[in-house]
Amino acid sequence: MNAFEYRRATTVGHVVAWLRDEPDAKLLAGGQTLLASMQLGMAAPPVLIDLQSLPELQDIRLEQDHLWVGAMCTHARIARLQLVRDALPGIAKLAGGIADQQVRNRGTIGGSVANADPAACWPAGLLASGATLVTDRREISADDFFQGLFTTALAPDEVLVGVKFPRAGALHYVKFEQAASRFALVGAAVWRGPSGVRVALTGLGHGITRWPEAEAALSRRFAPLELHGTDFPADLCTGDLHASAKYRAHLAAVLTARAVALHQEHA
Amino acid sequence: MATTFQGTQTLPFPTQQVWDALFDVGVLRASIAGCELLEQRGENDYAAQVRVSIGPVSASFATTIEVVDPEPPHRCTLRFSGKGGAIGFGKGDARVNLTSRGDAETLLEWSASTQVGGKIAQMGTRLIDGTVRKMSDDFFERFAKQLGDSAGTAPSPDAAAAPTADAATASRHRYGRARRVWTAIAIAVGVAVLWLLISNGGAR
Amino acid sequence: MNESTCAHVNGKRVALPARPNVTLVGWLRDELQLTGTHRACDTAQCGACTVLVEGAAVKSCNVLACQVSGANIRTVEGLAAEGGPLHPLQRAFGEHHALQCGYCTSGMLMRAAAMVEEGVPAEPEAVAHALGGNICRCTGYEGIVKAICQGLREIRAGKLA
Numbered sequence A: 001m002n003a004f005e006y007r008r009a010t011t012v013g014h015v016v017a018w019l020r021d022e023p024d025a026k027l028l029a030g031g032q033t034l035l036a037s038m039q040l041g042m043a044a045p046p047v048l049i050d051l052q053s054l055p056e057l058q059d060i061r062l063e064q065d066h067l068w069v070g071a072m073c074t075h076a077r078i079a080r081l082q083l084v085r086d087a088l089p090g091i092a093k094l095a096g097g098i099a100d101q102q103v104r105n106r107g108t109i110g111g112s113v114a115n116a117d118p119a120a121c122w123p124a125g126l127l128a129s130g131a132t133l134v135t136d137r138r139e140i141s142a143d144d145f146f147q148g149l150f151t152t153a154l155a156p157d158e159v160l161v162g163v164k165f166p167r168a169g170a171l172h173y174v175k176f177e178q179a180a181s182r183f184a185l186v187g188a189a190v191w192r193g194p195s196g197v198r199v200a201l202t203g204l205g206h207g208i209t210r211w212p213e214a215e216a217a218l219s220r221r222f223a224p225l226e227l228h229g230t231d232f233p234a235d236l237c238t239g240d241l242h243a244s245a246k247y248r249a250h251l252a253a254v255l256t257a258r259a260v261a262l263h264q265e266h267a
Numbered sequence B: 001m002a003t004t005f006q007g008t009q010t011l012p013f014p015t016q017q018v019w020d021a022l023f024d025v026g027v028l029r030a031s032i033a034g035c036e037l038l039e040q041r042g043e044n045d046y047a048a049q050v051r052v053s054i055g056p057v058s059a060s061f062a063t064t065i066e067v068v069d070p071e072p073p074h075r076c077t078l079r080f081s082g083k084g085g086a087i088g089f090g091k092g093d094a095r096v097n098l099t100s101r102g103d104a105e106t107l108l109e110w111s112a113s114t115q116v117g118g119k120i121a122q123m124g125t126r127l128i129d130g131t132v133r134k135m136s137d138d139f140f141e142r143f144a145k146q147l148g149d150s151a152g153t154a155p156s157p158d159a160a161a162a163p164t165a166d167a168a169t170a171s172r173h174r175y176g177r178a179r180r181v182w183t184a185i186a187i188a189v190g191v192a193v194l195w196l197l198i199s200n201g202g203a204r
Numbered sequence C: 001m002n003e004s005t006c007a008h009v010n011g012k013r014v015a016l017p018a019r020p021n022v023t024l025v026g027w028l029r030d031e032l033q034l035t036g037t038h039r040a041c042d043t044a045q046c047g048a049c050t051v052l053v054e055g056a057a058v059k060s061c062n063v064l065a066c067q068v069s070g071a072n073i074r075t076v077e078g079l080a081a082e083g084g085p086l087h088p089l090q091r092a093f094g095e096h097h098a099l100q101c102g103y104c105t106s107g108m109l110m111r112a113a114a115m116v117e118e119g120v121p122a123e124p125e126a127v128a129h130a131l132g133g134n135i136c137r138c139t140g141y142e143g144i145v146k147a148i149c150q151g152l153r154e155i156r157a158g159k160l161a
Helices: A011-020 A036-041 A075-080 A082-087 A090-097 A101-108 A107-117 A121-129 A212-220 A245-266 B013-022 B026-030 B121-122 B125-149 B164-172 B174-198 C024-030 C087-097 C105-118 C124-133 C142-156
Strands: A006-008 A026-028 A049-051 A060-062 A066-070 A132-135 A140-142 A159-164 A172-176 A185-193 A196-202 B001-013 B035-040 B045-054 B057-071 B077-084 B087-099 B108-117 C006-009 C012-015 C050-053 C057-059 C072-074
Touching: A011 A049, A026 A036, A036 C050, A060 A082, A066 A082, A075 A082, A075 A101, A075 A107, A090 A121, A101 C057, A101 C105, A101 C124, A107 A121, A107 A159, A107 B164, A121 A159, A121 A172, A121 A196, A132 C142, A172 A245, A185 A245, A196 A245, A212 A245, A212 C024, B001 B125, B001 C124, B013 B026, B013 B087, B013 B108, B013 B125, B013 C087, B026 B035, B026 B125, B045 B125, B108 B121, B108 B125, C024 C050, C024 C142, C050 C105, C057 C105, C087 C105, C087 C142, C105 C142, C124 C142
Parallel strands: A006 A049, A026 A049, C006 C072
Antiparallel strands: A060 A066, A066 A159, A132 A140, A132 A159, A172 A185, A185 A196, B001 B108, B035 B045, B045 B057, B057 B077, B077 B087, B087 B108, C006 C012, C050 C057, C050 C072
């Protein structure tokens, strides 16, 4: 692992200032992606800014119309907190299904979302829920935040502070794991609420995406059969060692249908 | 592990202009994000250093390129090889075709056959396709912008700032310039592939 | 030493390394000579390096030592007292042939130790699922799962933990 300068921030202002002064600095959240990359020699940032001592990023609380989850909350904590399990069980379940317990104990929602891995679970959950991302300077809708492969709307010196999940509606997320890496080969998040149906897919290869055709079909009739015979466009999927584009496209439909079935089971 | 990639771009410019731009070192440097170095080492040999930063990965790639069989202004083949040190390697061929569609439009088709090995092939397979597409999209977006900006004949600031050696070679060999351009495209493709290689697949 | 420059390892206060680019497993093994924690893949996949930080199982190859300043860390060396009886999990691993080469074992034990607090049921399916972050190449897992089920039962029944 390369030599680097380690800084522990105590205010968000510090973080922003440091990011401006050191353009090659990297934020250290849970480190579950960053540290492994550094161990593999795939990244060598000269400065790491540790976010663990920012109390405002650790908060989880229920507000009138949303659940606030601080960016530094670990997947494990979000999964086990009764507050989350009661208010938004689909979110707690998504968190509890990420990777394995050891990774969940360190990995954070903020780190996952800011990284925007094209096979990560949180971005799909946020996009389907129509969540709002809150930074040190503004609020961004999930639709505007996720912009493709590892690409978000965050400016280079911008810090994600937390996520607002709407309390209305329900989310169900189903993924098919690639057996070795435990990443989602494909994952489908279906949210149903007062404003309609939202479907977000992960693992297809080019970044998190909504699926408008499925949303339209499910708005007409909310039932798994509505997706029968409809695959996600295969030319928008990637093929690799693990699955062909066509397989992913078909899997997307299958998993979306299963998520819809879960909604019906829990209605 | 061998893979092929391809893509097409429709550029609203005449073919000769696209060809010339592709061989303009300044245009290429501006089109390849993170390009730190682009130089000619021999008649048909080029070297480039490109820093690629996507997601958690940030690394500098040393690439060599050999231009083979240029047929201006329509096609060329590039043989590239990239080394990422302990991370692994990537090599392959890229073919580029320009087809005129009337006076003011060109269809650019590219295809690359690549072989990757080492750590990157182990860890990053799931990200390869997506990263190649993203990097080539980025490249062509920048390239098209460069074409649009320099639609006049005045040289772009980047071209003016090109090292003397490049400029001298360019004036001496028209095909040499072309090769540099193609080289850069191949570099972009090669780097994109290399990039994939370094993407970490296992951690969160 | 203050809390920002030390951590507590198996109950003992120890100074953290001066350099930040040291992983927790590197610090434990190379500087503290606590070689019970194993480095196998070193890329956060196999779980052989699992230790407890504030009671939570973590992959110590994927954590920096300086991140856990002031924290309580427990390694396999901290399961049983020096010269004392084996921890119920260790004893169960022996009884159920839950190890062959031993490389994954300390990681398995520490992962299992965390399962008590997590409330993982002492049932094969639940334990196997909870072991998702730990790989074994030798045993086929059956002995490991049985041993952990027995260990969890004994710990919860009040036997020495």
